[in-house]
Amino acid sequence: MLGKLDWSAIPFDQPIPLIAGAVVLVAILAVLIWVIVKGHLPYLWHEWITSVDHKRIGVMYILLASVMLLRGGSDAIMMRIQQAIAYQSQGYLPPEHYNQIFSAHGTIMIFFVAMPFVIGLMNLVVPLQLGVRDVAFPTLNSVGFWLTATGALLVNLSLVIGEFARTGWLAFPPLSELSYSPGVGVDYYAWSLQISGVGTLVAGINLVTTVLKLRTKGMNYLRMPMFCWTTLASNLLIVAAFPILTATLAMLLLDRYLGFHFFTNEAGGNVMMFMNLIWAWGHPEVYILVLPAFGIFSEVVSTFSGKALFGYRSMVLATMAICVISFMVWLHHFFTMGAGPDVNAIFGIASMIIAVPTGVKIYNWLFTMYGGRIRFATPMLWAVGFMVTFIIGGLTGVLVAVPPADFMLHNSMFLVAHFHNVIIGGVLFGAFAGFEYWFPKAFGFRLDERWGKLAFWFTFTGFYITFVPLYAAGMLGMTRRLQHYDVAEWRPWMVVAALGMAVLTIGVICQIMQLVVSIRNREALRDRTGDPWDGRSLEWATSSPPPVFNFAFYPDVRGEDAYWDMKSHAQQQSFEHEVPEYHDIEMPRNSPTGFICAFFASIMGFALIWHIWWMVILGGIGAFATFVVFAWRDHDEYIIPADEVARIDRINLEERRSLVSMAGAI
Amino acid sequence: MSMTATVGHAHADPHHIGIVIEHPGPAPKRIVTAYGFWVFLLSDIVMFSCFFAAYAVLVSQTADGPKGSEIFEPHNVAIETVCLLLSSFTCGMAGIAADVRNRFWFYLGMAVTCVLGLIFLAIEFREFADLVARGYGPSRSAFLTAFFSLVGCHGLHVSAGVLWLLTMMAQVFAKGFRADVLRRMMCFALFWHALDIIWVGVFSVVYLLGGGA
Numbered sequence: 001m002l003g004k005l006d007w008s009a010i011p012f013d014q015p016i017p018l019i020a021g022a023v024v025l026v027a028i029l030a031v032l033i034w035v036i037v038k039g040h041l042p043y044l045w046h047e048w049i050t051s052v053d054h055k056r057i058g059v060m061y062i063l064l065a066s067v068m069l070l071r072g073g074s075d076a077i078m079m080r081i082q083q084a085i086a087y088q089s090q091g092y093l094p095p096e097h098y099n100q101i102f103s104a105h106g107t108i109m110i111f112f113v114a115m116p117f118v119i120g121l122m123n124l125v126v127p128l129q130l131g132v133r134d135v136a137f138p139t140l141n142s143v144g145f146w147l148t149a150t151g152a153l154l155v156n157l158s159l160v161i162g163e164f165a166r167t168g169w170l171a172f173p174p175l176s177e178l179s180y181s182p183g184v185g186v187d188y189y190a191w192s193l194q195i196s197g198v199g200t201l202v203a204g205i206n207l208v209t210t211v212l213k214l215r216t217k218g219m220n221y222l223r224m225p226m227f228c229w230t231t232l233a234s235n236l237l238i239v240a241a242f243p244i245l246t247a248t249l250a251m252l253l254l255d256r257y258l259g260f261h262f263f264t265n266e267a268g269g270n271v272m273m274f275m276n277l278i279w280a281w282g283h284p285e286v287y288i289l290v291l292p293a294f295g296i297f298s299e300v301v302s303t304f305s306g307k308a309l310f311g312y313r314s315m316v317l318a319t320m321a322i323c324v325i326s327f328m329v330w331l332h333h334f335f336t337m338g339a340g341p342d343v344n345a346i347f348g349i350a351s352m353i354i355a356v357p358t359g360v361k362i363y364n365w366l367f368t369m370y371g372g373r374i375r376f377a378t379p380m381l382w383a384v385g386f387m388v389t390f391i392i393g394g395l396t397g398v399l400v401a402v403p404p405a406d407f408m409l410h411n412s413m414f415l416v417a418h419f420h421n422v423i424i425g426g427v428l429f430g431a432f433a434g435f436e437y438w439f440p441k442a443f444g445f446r447l448d449e450r451w452g453k454l455a456f457w458f459t460f461t462g463f464y465i466t467f468v469p470l471y472a473a474g475m476l477g478m479t480r481r482l483q484h485y486d487v488a489e490w491r492p493w494m495v496v497a498a499l500g501m502a503v504l505t506i507g508v509i510c511q512i513m514q515l516v517v518s519i520r521n522r523e524a525l526r527d528r529t530g531d532p533w534d535g536r537s538l539e540w541a542t543s544s545p546p547p548v549f550n551f552a553f554y555p556d557v558r559g560e561d562a563y564w565d566m567k568s569h570a571q572q573q574s575f576e577h578e579v580p581e582y583h584d585i586e587m588p589r590n591s592p593t594g595f596i597c598a599f600f601a602s603i604m605g606f607a608l609i610w611h612i613w614w615m616v617i618l619g620g621i622g623a624f625a626t627f628v629v630f631a632w633r634d635h636d637e638y639i640i641p642a643d644e645v646a647r648i649d650r651i652n653l654e655e656r657r658s659l660v661s662m663a664g665a666i
Numbered sequence: 667m668s669m670t671a672t673v674g675h676a677h678a679d680p681h682h683i684g685i686v687i688e689h690p691g692p693a694p695k696r697i698v699t700a701y702g703f704w705v706f707l708l709s710d711i712v713m714f715s716c717f718f719a720a721y722a723v724l725v726s727q728t729a730d731g732p733k734g735s736e737i738f739e740p741h742n743v744a745i746e747t748v749c750l751l752l753s754s755f756t757c758g759m760a761g762i763a764a765d766v767r768n769r770f771w772f773y774l775g776m777a778v779t780c781v782l783g784l785i786f787l788a789i790e791f792r793e794f795a796d797l798v799a800r801g802y803g804p805s806r807s808a809f810l811t812a813f814f815s816l817v818g819c820h821g822l823h824v825s826a827g828v829l830w831l832l833t834m835m836a837q838v839f840a841k842g843f844r845a846d847v848l849r850r851m852m853c854f855a856l857f858w859h860a861l862d863i864i865w866v867g868v869f870s871v872v873y874l875l876g877g878g879a
Contacts, residue, residue, distance in 0.1 A: 136698050201709060209702040217691040243709045247716035254815060259805035261729075262720060262815075268727025268808030277716060554691055628833060631850070632840070 003611035004184065009162045014097060020074075021160035050590040052138035053548055054123050057145050059442055061120025062435065064145075068112040068152055073508060075105035077501055080466070084498035086484035087491045095483045099166035100185065102481055104155065106169025107189060110285070111196060112152045114423065117431040118292040119148075119203050122231045125438055126207060128539035128546060129225045131216030131555040131562070134588065136209035139630070142594030144202035150598045151196025154605050158188040162609070165189040168481065170282065171252065173263035173274050178256045186256065187609040190249045195601050197246050204238030207231055216538070218557035222316070225537040225562075226302075226309055229316050230295030233323040234288050240327070241284040248277040272337065279330040287326040290422065291319065293430025294361055297383045300433050301365045303533050304380040305372030308561050311364040318357035318364075325354045335406045344403040351401035355394055362387060377533070378452035382433035385460045389425030393418060396471070414474025417467045424463055432459075432511075440532045444544045445525040451514035459507030465500030469493035528655045536564035543652040549585045549640060552649035582642040582649065589638050593630045597623060696849055703853040707860045710823075714864050717816040718871060725876055727808035734809070734876035737802060739793070743873045746789050747865065750824075753782035754862040761855045767843045776835050779858070783828045790821050813872060820868055823861055830854055 011017055035041055048056055078101055082091040093101070127135055135141050158164040165185040167176045176186045211232040215224070224232075252274070254260040261269040302309040309315060331339065331347040365387060374380065396418040400406050409415060432455075440446045473493040478485070518525055531540040538555055539546075541563045559565050604619025606612075693701070725734065760775025794814065797803065804814035834854050837847050 132692055136702055201706075205702055205705045205709065208705050209698060213698045213701050214692040215689055218688055220689045239705055239709045240712055243713035244716055247713045251716075251720065251815065254804075254811070260811040260815065261727075261805065261808040262724070262811055264808075267729040267806070267811075268724060269811075270723055270727070270808065273720060273723050277719075557689075624829070631833065631837060634841075636846070 001612075003607070003613070005161075005610040005612065009184075009610075010160060011163070014094075016078075016093075016097070017159045024156070024159075046590065049595050050142075050592045052134075052142050052588050052591055052594075054127050054135045054138065054141060055442060055546065057141050058120045058122075058124030061116045061123060061145055061148070064149055064152060065113050065115075065117035065120060065431075068108055068116070070508075071156065072105055072108040072113055073505070075101050075108070077505065079105065080494075080498040080501040083482065083485075083494045086482075087488070087494070088486050089484060091484055093483070096163075096166055098483045099481075100164040103165045103168055103171075103185075103189070104158075107165075107193070108152075108155060109423075110169065110289075111193060112148070112155065114289045114427050114431070115196075115200060116148055116152075118234070118289060118427065119200070119207075121296065121431065121434045121438065122207055122227075122234070122292055123203070124442060125434075125539055126210060126228055126231050127214070128441070128542065128550055129228050129537045130211065130214060130219060131538045131541075131551060131557065132210075132214045133550050133585070135206050136214055137206050138588040139591050139593055139636075140202050141206050142591065143597050144199040144206065144594075146594040146598030147199030147202070147601055148196045150601045150605060151192040151199070153602055154188060154192035154195070154609070157606070158185065162188065170278050172278075173252065173255070173269075173271050174265050176252060176256075177264055179264075184609050186252075190253050190256075191605045191608050194246065194249050194253075195605050197242055197249070200238060201242045201246075204235040204242065207235040208239055211235070216551075216554040216557060219562070220557075222313065223557055223560050223562065225295075226298035226312070226315055226319075227292070227295035227537075229319050230291040230298070233319045234291040236323060237284045237288045237291070237326065241281045241288065244277060244281040245285075248274065248281065251277075272334075275334050275337065276330070279333040280327075283330040283333065284326045286422075287322055289427045290430070291322065293386075293427050293434075294319070296430045296434040296437070297365060297386060298361075299537065300379045300383045300437055301368050302561075303437075303535050304375045304377055304383075305369045306375075306534070307368055307372040308536070308564075309364065310367035310370075311360075312560060314360055315364050318360040321357040322354060325350060325357070329354060332401055332406070335403045336410050341403075348401050348403045348406075352398055355398050358394060362391065377436075378447070378449055378456060379433045379437040379533075381453060381456045382429045382436065385456065386425055386429040386433070389429065389460075389463065390422060393421030393425050396421060409474060411479050412474035413470045413478045413480055416480045417470035417474060420467050420470075424467075432456075437533070438539070440527040441530075441539055441544050441546070443522075444527055445518065445522040446527055446532055448514050448518045448521065448525070451510055451517055455507050455510035455514055457507075458503055458510055462500050462503030462505070462507050465503055466497050467500070469497040469500070473497075529658075530652065530656065531563075536561040538562050541566065543655065547648045547652075549587055549645065552582060552585075552645050552652075553580055582646040584642050585640045585645055586637045587640060589633075589636050591630065591633075591636075593626060596626045600626065695845075696852070699849045700852055700856070703856055707856060710860070711864065714816075714819065714867070717812070717819055718867065721812040721816050721872065721876070724808040724812040729807035729809075731807040731810060732802055734813070734872070737797060738873050738877040740873070740877065742789055742793060743869065746786050747869055749782045749786040749789075750862055750865050753779045753786070754859055756782065757855055757858045761851060764838070764843060764848060764851045769838070772838060773835060776831055780828060780831050783824055783831070787821060787824055787828070790817065794818070813876070817868060817872060820861065820864055823864075827854075827858055827861060830857070 035044060048060065051057065078093065079098070082093050082098055085091050091098070123135065123141065127133070155164070163183050163185045165171055165176065165181065165188065167181060167186060167189070171186055171189055174180055176189075211224070211228055251260070251262040255262050255264060255269070261267040263269050263271050263274045265271070298309055298315065329347060329351045331343060332351045335344050335348070365383070376384075396414070400409050400415060400418060436447055436452055470493070473490050476487075476489050476493075478487070478490045478493075527544045530543040530546075532544070533540070538551075538557075541555060542551055555562065555566075600619045600622035604616055604623070607615035607619060692698075756775050756778040760772050760779060763769075763771035763775055797810075802810055804811045831854065834847075834851055837850070841847050
C-alpha cells in the first residue's frame with residue numbers, strides 16, 4: 001500500500017535532522033496558524049498564491065531562494081565545522097550523514113538558491129525593462145514557479161522522511177545506481193530535479209519568448225538594456241541545456257527503476273556517457289547562472305556611475321559569445337578520464353577562450369566607472385566586490401583549464417575554492433546587488449544602507465577568509481568531500497576556513513537585520529518617485545511598486561538608456577506633461593492552476609520516490625485534470641477600465657513631476 | 667507584427683542611413699503563442715537528441731544479446747511510417763478545416779489522425795511486447811536499453827499527442843472555434859508534425875542504420 005515507506009524511514013537514531021525537521025515543522029505550523037488566525041489566508045491566496053503577475057511571481061521566486069539559502073548555508077556551516085574538528089577523529093557527523101550534507105548543499109545551492117534567485121530577478125525586472133505589461137505566458141509562469149517550489153519541498157522532505165543522496169550533487173553513476181545506492185536518496189535527488197527542471201524549462205521558454213516577441217514600441221534589439229540581453233542569453237541556454245538534464249536523469253531513473261543499462265557496469269552500460277551528458281548540461285548551467293548576474297552588474301555599474309554602459313555593443317557580442325562557447329567546454333570537467341591529449345587540448349583551449357569575452361565585460365565595467373560620478377550605494381559595493389573576486393575566480397579557472405595543471409588539482413579543495421569563488425563572487429554577489437537595487441521597485445521603499453553595507457563587508461571578508469584557505473589546502477593535496485583526515489598540514493587551513501564561515505554567517509545575519517530594520521522604517525525609506533537611484537532603463541519610468549499593468553501605455557523608445565533619454569532630453573511629454581488618452585487594459589486573470597499542478601506534482605514525486613504506484617496514477621490523473629479545467633476556462637482576462645488606468649497613472653505622474661521640479665531646483 | 671520601415675529622426679539613426687527599422691511593439695497573441703511553442707519543440711528535440719546520442723553510443727553494446735538486424739522487422743516499421751506520415755497529412759487537413767471553421771471536416775480529419783496514431787501505437791506496442799516475450803527486454807543489454815528508450819520516448823509523445831487530440835476535439839465540440847482554441851489547435855498541429863520529423867530520425871538512425879549493423 002505504501003510502497004517502500006514505513007517507520008524505518010524516519011531517522012529516529014539521528015538527532016540532528018530530527019531536531020532540525022521538528023524546528024522547521026513547528027515554524028511552518030506557527031506561521032500557518034498565525035496566517036489563519038489573523039485572517040490573511042484569503043489575501044495570500046488571491047494576491048500571491050494564485051497570482052499570475054510577473055512581479056509577484058518574481059518576488060516569490062526570490063523568497064524561495066532566500067529561505068533555501070538559509071538551508072544550504074546551514075549545510076555549509078556543518079561541513080566547515082566537521083572538517084575543522086575531524087583531524088584524526090570522526091568529527092561530530094557520521095560519514096553517511098556527512099555525505100548527505102555535501103550532496104544536499106550542492107543540489108540546494110545550485111537548483112534552489114541560485115536558479116530561483118536569478119529567475120526571480122529576471123521575472124521581476126525584464127518585462128518592466130522591456131516596457132510591457134507581462135511575460136508571454138503568465139499562467140505558465142506561475143506553473144513554473146510552483147513546480148520549482150515542489151522540487152524544494154521534496155528535497156527538504158528527505159531530511160526527515162528517508163534520506164538524501166550520498167553521491168555528490170551530480171549523482172555520478174555507478175555510485176548512484178541501484179546496486180551502490182539502494183536507498184531512496186538518489187530518487188529524492190532525481191525526482192526533485194526532474195520536477196523543478198520542468199519548471200525551469202517553462203520559465204526559460206517564457207522569458208525567451210518575452211524578450212524576442214514582447215518589446216515596447218521602438219525597443220530594437222540594440223536598445224534593450226543589458227540585463228535583457230543577458231536574460232535572453234541565459235534563457236536560450238536554459239532551453240537548450242535543461243532538456244539534456246531531463247534526459248540524463250530520466251536515463252538514470254530508468255536504470256534504477258526498471259533495470260535498464262544506460263550507465264551500469266554490466267550489460268554494456270557506459271558510465272562516461274553520463275559524464276558527457278550531465279556536463280553538457282552542467283557547464284552551460286554555470287553560465288545560465290552567471291550571465292544574468294553580469295546583466296545586473298551592467299545595470300548597477302552604469303546607474304551608479306551616472307554614465308551609459310561603456311561598449312554596449314561589445315557587451316552584447318561578449319554575452320552572445322559566452323552563450324555559444326559555454327556549450328563547447330564541458331569536457332574540461334573530466335580531463336583526467338583518458339580522452340587523450342588531443343581532445344583535452346581542444347577543450348582546454350575552448351575553456352580558456354571563454355575568458356576572453358568575460359574579460360571584455362570586466363573592462364567594459366571598469367571603463368564605465370572611469371570618469372563617472374560614482375556613488376557607493378550598497379548595490380555598487382556588491383558590484384565592485386564582484387569585480388575583484390570574480391577576476392581571482394576567473395584566473396584560477398584558467399589555471400584548471402590547463403589539462404596538466406588539472407591533473408594535479410582536479411577533485412581537490414582547490415577546485416572547491418575555484419567554483420565557490422565564481423559562484424559566490426559572481427552569482428550570489430550579483431543576486432544581492434540585484435536584490436538591493438530592485439527592492440525599492442518591488443516594494444516601494446529602500447533598504448537600510450547601513451545594514452546593507454555591514455552585510456556586504458562581512459560577507460566579502462568572510463568569503464575570503466573561508467575560501468583562500470581552501471585554495472591552500474587544495475595545493476597541499478587535500479581532496480574534496482573528506483569526512484575526516486590525518487594530514488596535519490591541512491588542519492590550520494580548515495580551522496581558518498571555519499572561522500571565515502563564522503564571519504560569512506554574520507554577513508547573512510546582517511542581511512536579515514537589514515530586511516527587518518527596513519521593513520520597520522519603511523515609511524522613512526519610502527520611494528515616492530519610482531526612480532530612487534536616478535536610473536536609466538524603463539523599470540524606473542513607472543511607480544514603485546508598479547501598478548499591476550506596469551505601464552498605462554506602451555512607452556515609445558528612441559534610443560539606448562530609454563528612461564535616461566526621456567529625462568535628459570525633456571522628452572517626458574509622454575510621461576509628464578501631455579495628457580494622454582487612456583484605454584482599457586486587458587490583464588490575465590489570476591489562476592490557481594500553478595498551485596494545483598504543483599500539489600499533484602508533489603504527490604506524484606513523493607509517490608514515485610517511495611514506489612507508491614496507486615498514488616502516482618492519482619497524481620497523474622490530477623495533473624491532467626488540472627490542465628483540462630484550465631483549458632475549459634471561458635474568461636481568462638479581465639478589463640481594467642480606462643478611468644482606473646488614468647487615476648493610477650495620474651498619481652504616478654504627480655510624484656514624478658515633483659521629482660522633475662526638484663531636480664530642476666538643484 | 668512585421669518590422670515597418672519609417673524615415674526616422676536623427677536619434678534612432680546613428681549611421682545616417684536615412685531608413686530606420688523601428689520595432690512596432692509587442693507581437694499579437696497568435697504569434698507569441700506559436701513562437702513560444704516552437705521554442706518548446708526545439709527543447710523537446712534537444713531532449714530526443716540525447717536519446718539518439720545514447721543509442722549511437724550503445725548500439726554495439728549488445729552484451730551477447732541480439733543485434734538490431736536480428737530483431738527489427740522492416741515490414742512493420744514501413745507500415746508504422748506510412749501511418750504516421752499520413753496522419754501528419756490528415757492533421758494538416760484538420761488544421762485547415764479549423765481555420766475555415768468547418769466542423770465536419772475538422773472532426774473527420776482529427777478522427778482519422780487519431781486512428782492512424784493508434785494504429786502506429788498498436789504496432790509499436792506489439793513489437794515491444796513481442797521482444798519482451800522473447801527475452802529481449804530493455805534490461806537484456808545496453809543496446810536494447812537505448813532502443814526501447816528512444817523508440818518508447820517517441821511512442822510516449824505520440825500517446826500524449828493522442829490524449830491532446832481528443833481533448834482538442836472535445837474543446838471544439840464544447841467551445842467552438844474560439845481564438846484560444848484555434849491557438850491550441852495550431853500548437854497541437856506543430857507538435858504532431860514535430861513527432862513526424864523525429865520519427866524520420868528514429869526510422870533512419872534506429873531501423874535503417876541499426877538494422878544494417
